[in-house]
Amino acid sequence: xxxxxxxxxxxxxxxxxxxxxxxxxxxxxxxxxxxxxxxxxxxxxxxxxxxxxxxxxxxxxxxxxxxxxxxxxxxxxxxxxxxxxxxxxxxxxxxxxxxxxxxxxxxxxxxxxxxxxxxxxxxxxxxxxx
Amino acid sequence: xxxxxxxxxxxxxxxxxxxxxxxxxxxxxxxxxxxxxxxxxxxxxxxxxxxxxxxxxxxxxxxxxxxxxxxxxxxxxxxxxxxxxxxxxxxxxxxxxxxxxxxxxxxxxxxxxxxxxxxxxxxxxxxxxx
DNA sequence: TTGACACGACGAAGACGTTCGTAGTAAAGT
DNA sequence: ACTTTACTACGAACGTCTTCGTCGTGTCAA
Numbered sequence: 650x651x652x653x654x655x656x657x658x659x660x661x662x663x664x665x666x667x668x669x670x671x672x673x674x675x676x677x678x679x680x681x682x683x684x685x686x687x688x689x690x691x692x693x694x695x696x697x698x699x700x701x702x703x704x705x706x707x708x709x710x711x712x713x714x715x716x717x718x719x720x721x722x723x724x725x726x727x728x729x730x731x732x733x734x735x736x737x738x739x740x741x742x743x744x745x746x747x748x749x750x751x752x753x754x755x756x757x758x759x760x761x762x763x764x765x766x767x768x769x770x771x772x773x774x775x776x777x778x779x
Numbered sequence: 780x781x782x783x784x785x786x787x788x789x790x791x792x793x794x795x796x797x798x799x800x801x802x803x804x805x806x807x808x809x810x811x812x813x814x815x816x817x818x819x820x821x822x823x824x825x826x827x828x829x830x831x832x833x834x835x836x837x838x839x840x841x842x843x844x845x846x847x848x849x850x851x852x853x854x855x856x857x858x859x860x861x862x863x864x865x866x867x868x869x870x871x872x873x874x875x876x877x878x879x880x881x882x883x884x885x886x887x888x889x890x891x892x893x894x895x896x897x898x899x900x901x902x903x904x905x906x907x908x909x
Numbered sequence: 910t911t912g913a914c915a916c917g918a919c920g921a922a923g924a925c926g927t928t929c930g931t932a933g934t935a936a937a938g939t
Numbered sequence: 940a941c942t943t944t945a946c947t948a949c950g951a952a953c954g955t956c957t958t959c960g961t962c963g964t965g966t967c968a969a
Contacts, residue, residue: 660956664870678916695958697917702956716965717916727885733871734879735886740794741863746883747896749864753879754904755857756865764901766877771894774884790926808946825928827947832926846935847946 656707656723658736663703666696667722667729670709675721786837786853788866793833796826797852797859800839805851 659667669684670676682696700720703709712719722729734749742749750767759767789797799814800806812826830850833839842849852859864879872879880897889897 661870662957668870668873692959693916694918694960698919698959699957701918730871730878730882731885733867734882737863737867738883738886740791740798741860743798744887746887746889746893747900748860749883750880750897751900752860752864753868753876754900755861756868757874757876758908759876759904761905763876764905767880768898768901770877770881770884771898774889775891775894778888792927822929824930824947828929828949829927831948 653707653723655732658732659703659708659729662699663708666699666703667708667726670720670722671726675712675719677717677719679717681720783837783853785862788862789833789838789859792829793838796829796833797838797856800850800852801856805842805849807847807849809847811850 665685666681669681673680673684678693678697678700681700682691682693685691685696700709700711704711704720707723709720710723712721738744738746738749742752795815796811799811803810803814808823808827808830811830812821812823815821815826830839830841834841834850837853839850840853842851868874868876868879872882
């Protein structure tokens with residue numbers, strides 16, 4: 650059984666691309682380029698090169714059966730988010746989840762609905778680990 | 780009134796140094812080097828260079844009145860954590876604080892005490908914004 | 910068939926991050 | 940006085956990230 654090694658933490662530009670693929674599903678370079686272009690100027694070949702590198706790194710996998718290759722993430726959104734959150738949690742928050750949450754709340758004002766959502770999430774989490 | 784521009788996001792190596800200064804308070808290069816050395820091999824001049832660069836960037840400020848310069852953060856731990864959390868929140872979690880919290884919880888099992896701490900934090904947060 | 914177009918491959922440049930060796934200098938010990 | 944030690948400063952090397960231009964090739968329409 651082949652154990653694919655964990656891909657490295659995505660860089661900033663790579664995360665932008667992942668965000669597009671997460672929301673769009675399997676995408677071509679053109680799809681991603683069009684999406685990113687809406688928010689900031691970017692050359693097509695820049696996105697292409699990045700996605701090729703991401704495929705090498707194991708962040709994306711690609712289907713070459715069509716002329717325009719179709720890319721999708723190797724790892725789920727949840728897996729990658731967990732890695733990123735865990736990394737920041739350890740490195741900047743000393744592993745304190747409470748401080749981590751406080752960081753998120755102080756970064757941006759949370760709505761009432763959002764707070765309720767978090768509370769519900771905590772309840773379910775506790776239920777699951779009990 | 781002079782408005783010092785926000786310093787850039789600290790890099791990985793820079794965050795290691797900030798973590799030391801956060802826990803130790805104002806420190807010399809030697810202090811930081813000794814602390815970091817305990818966890819991984821590092822040359823003294825590597826730490827020195829990094830801290831000099833951090834001072835240029837506005838991440839650290841230094842007091843040169845003593846022979847061994849004393850460094851301290853320009854921004855509070857809380858400010859920097861807020862920046863880092865906010866950055867990751869937007870870029871990897873689409874701004875969803877609930878998903879952000881879920882990421883933290885799934886990265887590492889939370890103890891009962893930690894969950895309670897988070898709940899209390901939510902209550903106080905809501906009280907403060909009401 | 911030929912021209913316009915879309916696509917992937919590739920190389921290279923420039924910025925940045927990280928590491929370390931060397932040099933210069935002041936202080937402290939012998 | 941002289942040597943050793945503890946600092947800072949600096950430059951250089953190396954890798955990584957990001958960006959872009961160019962090339963070759965396949966596709967489609969006139």
